[in-house]
Amino acid sequence: MLNLISIIFGALVGSFLNVCIIRLPKEESIIIPGSHCPQCNHPIKFYDNIPLISYLLLGGKCRYCKRSISAQYPLVEGTTAISSLLLFLKWGLSLSYFFYFSFVAALIIITVIDLYHQIIPDVISIPGIGVGLLGALIIPHITFFNSLLGILLGGGSLFVVATFYQWLFKREGMGGGDVKLLAMIGAFLGWDAVILTILLSSLIGSITGIIIMVLKGKDFKYAIPFGPFLSLGAVIALFYKNEIISWYLQFRG
Numbered sequence: 001m002l003n004l005i006s007i008i009f010g011a012l013v014g015s016f017l018n019v020c021i022i023r024l025p026k027e028e029s030i031i032i033p034g035s036h037c038p039q040c041n042h043p044i045k046f047y048d049n050i051p052l053i054s055y056l057l058l059g060g061k062c063r064y065c066k067r068s069i070s071a072q073y074p075l076v077e078g079t080t081a082i083s084s085l086l087l088f089l090k091w092g093l094s095l096s097y098f099f100y101f102s103f104v105a106a107l108i109i110i111t112v113i114d115l116y117h118q119i120i121p122d123v124i125s126i127p128g129i130g131v132g133l134l135g136a137l138i139i140p141h142i143t144f145f146n147s148l149l150g151i152l153l154g155g156g157s158l159f160v161v162a163t164f165y166q167w168l169f170k171r172e173g174m175g176g177g178d179v180k181l182l183a184m185i186g187a188f189l190g191w192d193a194v195i196l197t198i199l200l201s202s203l204i205g206s207i208t209g210i211i212i213m214v215l216k217g218k219d220f221k222y223a224i225p226f227g228p229f230l231s232l233g234a235v236i237a238l239f240y241k242n243e244i245i246s247w248y249l250q251f252r253g
């Protein structure tokens with residue numbers, strides 16, 4: 001029963017994340033006006049605004065203009081709902097659940113906005129650094145000191161890489177947004193997870209980059225945003241940090 005509630009809660013939060021994803025880059029208010037169809041601007045009634053279910057009932061089309069509703073809506077709602085369930089199964093009804101759920105929610109917003117616009121909004125990442133650091137004071141799984149180290153290592157390491165890249169290739173490779181995102185990841189997960197996140201996201205990002213190059217014949221300068229890979233790496237680190245580290249350590253005897 002509680003599992004089901006965590007899924008419903010996640011889907012409702014996901015619905016709000018969709019509003020943030022659409023409105024934050026336009027610098028619109030995320031509270032008013034209420035939901036409206038982005039194509040015909042018709043206000044959406046509450047019964048057409050039920051996460052996931054309304055999309056299915058309406059067949060993915062607006063009730064008024066009949067144009068397609070972006071698959072982003074059910075994808076974000078579904079992803080947020082599953083994240084909520086997985087976090088609930090790991091941490092139960094606790095402060096840790098809310099702490100990490102707010103972290104994953106921020107990563108979901110950042111991932112989708114970065115995919116659309118190639119920017120990582122400061123209004124998410126910078127307050128996220130503060131929330132992570134303050135949360136570390138009350139969350140049993142991370143110390144304040146570890147969170148602080150995570151911010152310094154996350155912000156510092158990418159800054160060094162980005163500066164070096166720019167000096168070497170005379171153009172910007174990684175944006176300042178990525179630096180602030182990794183600082184936020186460090187604030188929530190600590191310094192060891194930052195290293196793991198960099199390794200995982202570089203690995204997944206390189207593989208994806210090679211696949212895109214082979215499929216589309218584009219060269220590596222065709223920038224794919226790095227934020228989604230950092231976010232994915234961070235989520236893997238969040239769930240499997242201890243398992244990955246002990247798996248790695250067994251090779252050292």
Ligand SMILES: [Zn+2]
Binds near residue numbers: 037038042062064
């Ligand atoms: Zn419409």
